[in-house]
Amino acid sequence: MDFTLDDEQRALQSAVREMAGRLVRQATSGDVAVGPQPVDREVWSSLAEMGLLGLPFGEDAGGMGASAVEVVLASSELGAARLQAPYADALAAAAMVADAESAPDGLLEQIVEGSQLVFTALAEPGRAWDPEHPETTAVEQDGTWRVTGRKLGTTALSEVDAVVTTAFCCETACVFLVRQPAVKDGVIELDGAEAIRLGGPELLQAGLSLGIVALAGEALGCMGAALTMTTDYLKTRKQFGVPLATFQTLTQRAADMYVSVELARSTALFAAMAISENATDGATASRAKALLGRTGRHVGQEAIQLHGGIGMTAEYAVGHYTSRLTAIEHTFGDSRYHLGLLARGLADHEMVDVLV
Amino acid sequence: MQHRLSAEDRAFQQEMRDFFTNRIPDEARTWHKDGEVDPEALRIAQRAMHDAGLAVPHWPVEWGGKDWTELQRHIWRTEMQATGTPPPLAFNTNMIGPVIATFGSQEQKERFLPPTASLDIWWCQGFSEPDAGSDLASLRTTAVRDGDEYVVNGQKTWTTLGQFADWIFALVRTDPNAPKKQMGISMLLIKMDSPGVTLRPIKLIDGGHEVNEVFFDNVRVPADQLVGEENKGWDYAKFLLGNERVGVAPVGSIKRKLADAKAFAAQTKTAAGTLLDDPLLAARIAELETELMALEVTVMRVAGSSHDGKPDPASSILKLRGSQLQQDVLELITDIAGPASLQWQPIDGVGEWAAESVPTYLNFRKASIYGGSNEVQRSVISGGILGLKG
Numbered sequence: 142m143d144f145t146l147d148d149e150q151r152a153l154q155s156a157v158r159e160m161a162g163r164l165v166r167q168a169t170s171g172d173v174a175v176g177p178q179p180v181d182r183e184v185w186s187s188l189a190e191m192g193l194l195g196l197p198f199g200e201d202a203g204g205m206g207a208s209a210v211e212v213v214l215a216s217s218e219l220g221a222a223r224l225q226a227p228y229a230d231a232l233a234a235a236a237m238v239a240d241a242e243s244a245p246d247g248l249l250e251q252i253v254e255g256s257q258l259v260f261t262a263l264a265e266p267g268r269a270w271d272p273e274h275p276e277t278t279a280v281e282q283d284g285t286w287r288v289t290g291r292k293l294g295t296t297a298l299s300e301v302d303a304v305v306t307t308a309f310c311c312e313t314a315c316v317f318l319v320r321q322p323a324v325k326d327g328v329i330e331l332d333g334a335e336a337i338r339l340g341g342p343e344l345l346q347a348g349l350s351l352g353i354v355a356l357a358g359e360a361l362g363c364m365g366a367a368l369t370m371t372t373d374y375l376k377t378r379k380q381f382g383v384p385l386a387t388f389q390t391l392t393q394r395a396a397d398m399y400v401s402v403e404l405a406r407s408t409a410l411f412a413a414m415a416i417s418e419n420a421t422d423g424a425t426a427s428r429a430k431a432l433l434g435r436t437g438r439h440v441g442q443e444a445i446q447l448h449g450g451i452g453m454t455a456e457y458a459v460g461h462y463t464s465r466l467t468a469i470e471h472t473f474g475d476s477r478y479h480l481g482l483l484a485r486g487l488a489d490h491e492m493v494d495v496l497v
Numbered sequence: 498m499q500h501r502l503s504a505e506d507r508a509f510q511q512e513m514r515d516f517f518t519n520r521i522p523d524e525a526r527t528w529h530k531d532g533e534v535d536p537e538a539l540r541i542a543q544r545a546m547h548d549a550g551l552a553v554p555h556w557p558v559e560w561g562g563k564d565w566t567e568l569q570r571h572i573w574r575t576e577m578q579a580t581g582t583p584p585p586l587a588f589n590t591n592m593i594g595p596v597i598a599t600f601g602s603q604e605q606k607e608r609f610l611p612p613t614a615s616l617d618i619w620w621c622q623g624f625s626e627p628d629a630g631s632d633l634a635s636l637r638t639t640a641v642r643d644g645d646e647y648v649v650n651g652q653k654t655w656t657t658l659g660q661f662a663d664w665i666f667a668l669v670r671t672d673p674n675a676p677k678k679q680m681g682i683s684m685l686l687i688k689m690d691s692p693g694v695t696l697r698p699i700k701l702i703d704g705g706h707e708v709n710e711v712f713f714d715n716v717r718v719p720a721d722q723l724v725g726e727e728n729k730g731w732d733y734a735k736f737l738l739g740n741e742r743v744g745v746a747p748v749g750s751i752k753r754k755l756a757d758a759k760a761f762a763a764q765t766k767t768a769a770g771t772l773l774d775d776p777l778l779a780a781r782i783a784e785l786e787t788e789l790m791a792l793e794v795t796v797m798r799v800a801g802s803s804h805d806g807k808p809d810p811a812s813s814i815l816k817l818r819g820s821q822l823q824q825d826v827l828e829l830i831t832d833i834a835g836p837a838s839l840q841w842q843p844i845d846g847v848g849e850w851a852a853e854s855v856p857t858y859l860n861f862r863k864a865s866i867y868g869g870s871n872e873v874q875r876s877v878i879s880g881g882i883l884g885l886k887g
Contacts, residue, residue, distance in 0.1 A: 144798045147498075210498050375885055386879075386885040389876075391885075392880075392883075392885040393875040395879055396874075396883065399879075408794060410798075414498055428790055431783075481776075484776060487759060487783060488759075488763070492752045492753075492755070495797075497502065
């Protein structure tokens with residue numbers, strides 16, 4: 142196993158870092174955006190221009206033909222720069238379009254070039270996350286699928302062109318594409334909406350795995366930046382006439398944050414390598430999501446605590462990272478959900494082997 | 498980046514798996530009996546490894562080393578631990594062996610390295626003292642030069658497995674007037690049967706005898722048993738402790754124990770099946786498997802970034818997390834044993850593991866204390882990596 146980045150990967154990192162830094166300065170010149178944001182069209186077209194929306198997809202669809210590792214590297218920079226964009230969600234949706242049994246001609250290309258906004262809508266109001274057991278149903282009439290149910294997206298869906306969603310049919314959860322869905326009070330109302338069947342549970346797993354890897358990268362960027370802000374603060378901020386770094390209780394806690402960040406870094410990169418080889422490796426995706434969930438909470442909470450009151454303010458970024466880490470924890474299944482999946486599969490293996 | 502093992506590394510992994518599965522005598526695998534280490538089991542295992550040239554792969558090639566990559570060392574260690582094989586004695590192969598190979602005289606290398614690799618000499622460590630644990634440099638044991646000999650007086654403590662040892666490598670103060678307490682310290686190699694050496698067992702909370710106090714009363718040590726230069730002992734100790742820390746992420750052992758825990762849970766009946774079906778317990782195991790995976794891939798990431806054989810400061814993560822996870826898994830096993838853990842004697846119808854669970858759990862509270870306590874590791878991280886120096 143080798144975690145060394147090659148020259149192209151390093152170039153990608155610095156290009157995304159430069160772009161994200163430039164976009165964030167514009168986005169935060171004025172009132173600082175803390176909570177969930179609608180999709181910023183300028184940010185979106187920048188992501189598309191840089192090729193990030195097509196990063197893991199084939200060149201025939203306008204993509205870059207890269208792997209999930211590049212996705213982690215890019216999303217980590219977006220996270221560190223506090224660029225609020227539903228990047229992981231868009232990649233998950235696009236992956237399900239890319240590998241669909243049949244998808245509208247040219248849709249993937251339009252997603253990749255940023256002209257069509259397609260996101261996932263997999264959760265349902267009043268139900269815990271469980272995309273494989275949707276209440277939403279689908280029926281086929283005269284060769285056309287119609288989907289009925291209520292769905293939630295991971296991002297504000299006011300401008301969405303289509304959603305990738307799940308509905309129960311064929312005795313399992315299937316994946317559908319619904320164009321121009323009706324959105325009311327934040328809920329997607331599907332009332333016999335015309336849909337295109339993209340595939341079954343394996344397609345769903347593959348899309349979610351890529352989405353989880355992208356989220357893991359973003360969480361990693363948030364954690365790394367929060368740790369850097371915290372250590373800088375401990376070095377410079379004085380209390381009782383001495384720098385905070387004089388107090389061992391604080392430095393020991395910062396060390397634990399570092400441990401969390403580094404475990405998260407190895408895990409995110411490892412999961413990306415594993416998912417690149419086998420997109421339906423749900424166990425590795427679940428382990429990554431659960432680990433990132435725990436470390437994200439730890440680092441986010443400690444970052445605020447070690448800053449003290451300033452960490453509570455909207456104009457100081459450390460809390461933004463914690464806010465975003467909290468959102469990431471609740472996207473595509475939280476730690477409880479993924480540990481539950483893993484717990485049910487415990488008897489399938491004696492040990493977890495990472496060297497294959 | 499590369500996820501899969503190369504064809505050569507995969508073949509190497511299979512070779513190691515075959516060796517540790519088929520070539521280690523079975524009596525060596527039960528090396529922890531009734532809470533005590535069986536020294537003969539360690540000798541049998543290390544001899545078998547030595548005969549196959551696998552006891553000291555990280556030493557210089559001329560002294561039996563293999564010139565392996567970090568990944569190959571990791572595979573070697575993990576396959577060994579996963580089969581329950583006792584590892585080569587750390588005091589010999591990770592601690593004093595590399596120090597003698599790096600800083601010892603040619604005569605010392607020829608005299609000590611072969612029997613150290615084969616465990617024909619059993620070494621113990623004489624660093625800690627009653628008032629110098631994590632603050633090692635405060636040590637007070639003295640060595641005064643008298644002709645061709647040093648005369649040693651003082652006391653060491655926490656001397657692990659000293660009751661089986663033939664030799665001790667000890668830090669002693671040779672210059673009490675040195676300007677800093679880290680200076681004026683030397684490293685001496687001392688025979689345990691020298692007149693004036695006495696050993697007193699310290700009984701631990703698991704009921705076992707693993708560590709000792711060692712007293713030196715006018716012990717005469719030939720001057721050619723000084724390692725390197727006089728008053729440079731602190732440098733050698735730092736070198737040695739760096740190696741020690743890297744060795745303490747026993748991923749293979751933790752994996753073995755966690756797999757055992759799953760088997761124990763599957764044997765333990767409940768009204769609804771077995772404990773392995775209990776959702777709370779299963780979630781705890783799933784989380785430990787997840788944390789262990791994160792540690793193992795971090796071990797490999799850190800190993801891949803080490804340079805010139807110098808330990809990466811990030812290796813403190815491995816000590817910190819390795820000891821925590823080891824303790825968490827042993828704690829889990831006590832909880833699986835439940836009522837059967839209340840007696841430390843085997844109970845009819847329950848495996849011996851249940852009787853051993855609590856003593857083992859108690860014994861391994863040591864893991865976050867030895868080798869630089871976890872608080873010391875946090876200080877290494879905060880000072881050395883994050884630059885948080887008060």
